[in-house]
Amino acid sequence: MADIEAARKAFERFDGDGDGFITAAEYKSAMAQMGDFHVTESVAEAVIAARDTNGDKLLSFDEFWAHLNKS
């Protein structure tokens, strides 16, 4: 079981505009801010798609949390 408070903090770091959803663009810029410039737009899209269970191309906290508890 992952730590939900730590997960929320991580989620908020990715959710640049704070609307409660992480887009591929937000994921890419968050990774760049953390110093990982290997994450391109298409890599970010693949990462989001792998976790996006309802297929809206956005990562909600529930989807983010479900993924953490799977791995």
Ligand SMILES: [Ca+2]
């Ligand atoms: Ca957002």
Ligand SMILES: [Ca+2]
């Ligand atoms: Ca989604």
